[in-house]
Amino acid sequence: MKKIILLLITLTVFASCKNSSEENGKLKVVTTTNILADLVSKIGGDKISLQSLMGAGVDPHLYKASEGDVSKLYNADIIFCGGLHLEGKLVDIFEKMQGKKNTVSVGDRLPHDKLISSANFASNYDPHVWFNIQFFKQFAQIVTDELSKADEENAETYAANNKKYQAKLDDLETEIKSIINTLPREKRILVTAHDAFNYFGKAYDFEVVGLQGISTATEAGVRDVQKLSDFIIDNDVKAIFVESSVPRRTIEALQAAVLSKKHKVEIGGSLYSDALGNPGTEEGTYIGMFRYNVNTIVNALK
Known part of the structure; x- marks a missing residue:
């Protein structure tokens, strides 16, 4: 019964949605975690309108979408999620949106032969990939590519922002390796x-x-x-x-x-x-x- 009610809510919200880019001239982007929100903000800057479902201290493994979250998702032009079954309780919603929304599961875009296997996840891979900075650099490129495809007018800005952020991630890796080497x-x-x-x-x-x-x-x-x-x-x-x-x-x-x-x-x-x-x-x-x-x-x- 709960699934039927959720489906009715999502269909109602979807039917009532306007294209957000018509409302304010900016690409409307939603992320699941605030880790992804920080990344997308660095690439998109003031060219996008950005919202995140989850804030500080929120556990994505256990997170359940509210009615307001469903509305945000169906109003978005692009959705970025962690993928690899990180947001396990949102999978049903993402499946219902297939073909209706551009949902980008960044973790699933990584080469699977580089991932850590896990029999405890439906994806069969450990989803905490952002703790390898090289993977996060790939996330930044994925975000850049997707924003550029959806908003060609600002593609040069996204590419320039990505170049700056990639350099900052390289500096971060050099710094943390230096700290770790003292241990x-x-x-x-x-x-x-x-x-x-x-x-x-x-x-x-x-x-x-x-x-x-x-x-x-x-x-x-x-x-x-x-x-x-x-x-x-x-x-x-x-x-x-x-x-x-x-x-x-x-x-x-x-x-x-x-x-x-x-x-x-x-x-x-x-x-x-x-x-x-x-x-x-x-x-x-x-x-x-x-x-x-x-x-x-x-x-x-x-």
Whole structure:
């Protein structure tokens, strides 16, 4: 019954929509996550009208669309989503829009032989690809190409913005590698609330262990906590990390399990994983978020 009601809402909204480009002269773009919104804003600038469904601290694995979100999606000229089943509870809506809206799943555009396999996701791949800066550079190119196709008049502006942003991403990678190189390899063990950092680990030489697995929809059990607490003790891990979009109780339970075994581990800070920080802050941008995460990880593990 709920699915029928949602379908009626979406059809009604779609039928009542006007072409947004006729309303204000700008391409109307909607993103699912604020990570994508930051990227699209860097490429589109003031040539587009941009909205994001999810803000700071929002978990895309669990996010459900409101009636207002459905309206935004059906009014958009282009929709950018993470793909690879990141926004698992929005898949039905995207399927209903096939052939009606230009929906770009950026993660699905990446070469699959470069992705990390995961039996826990319907896509069979880990969707947290933005933690490899080289992949995010490909995202920027995809966004540029799609905006340029939809709005040829401003294609040169999009290309110029992309060129500037690509250079900034190159500078970011040089910077974070320099920071990471101050941390001995034997200390590069990253324990987090859920397994969002595997691409980061593969790209920048960290062993990554998540308590909840790749999706936050999967709860960690007592056995998971005990097994990971033994791993922390055996490897003399100095710090573990909470995440801004995941309740901290799971990591606090892990810390308590370690303490119960007469070993000490600190909570090294909160990392941004599935969402950026608040608008207007350094962590509210992809580059600022990445820099903050690396500094937090390295300083705690030292």
